[in-house]
Amino acid sequence: MTPVVRPHIPINKVESSMIEGCGYDAARKCLRVTFKGGKSYDYEDVPPELHASLLKAESAGKFINAHIARRFKTHRLESSK
DSSP states (O other): OOOBOOOOOOOEEOOOSSEEEEEEETTTTEEEEEETTSOEEEETTOOHHHHHHHHHOSOHHHHHHHHTTTTSOEEEBOOOO
8 A cells, every 4th residue: 555645534532441542534535544653644534423323333443454454445645743
């Protein structure tokens, strides 16, 4: 997966052992997830209802693995470090 530079999406912290935070661009239906290790990914065409469910999930990491990862086109972002 080749890293790409994508438009800015504000990231909100979440309580998770594996996820630092996530953000959502409703106009593009793009979910951005930043993991504790520092890598960030954009998931394309994520419905707003799925993003809302992620925010309410007991475990954000388990939710992403079960409902988002490998189900939506994914782009790894360039590190800003």
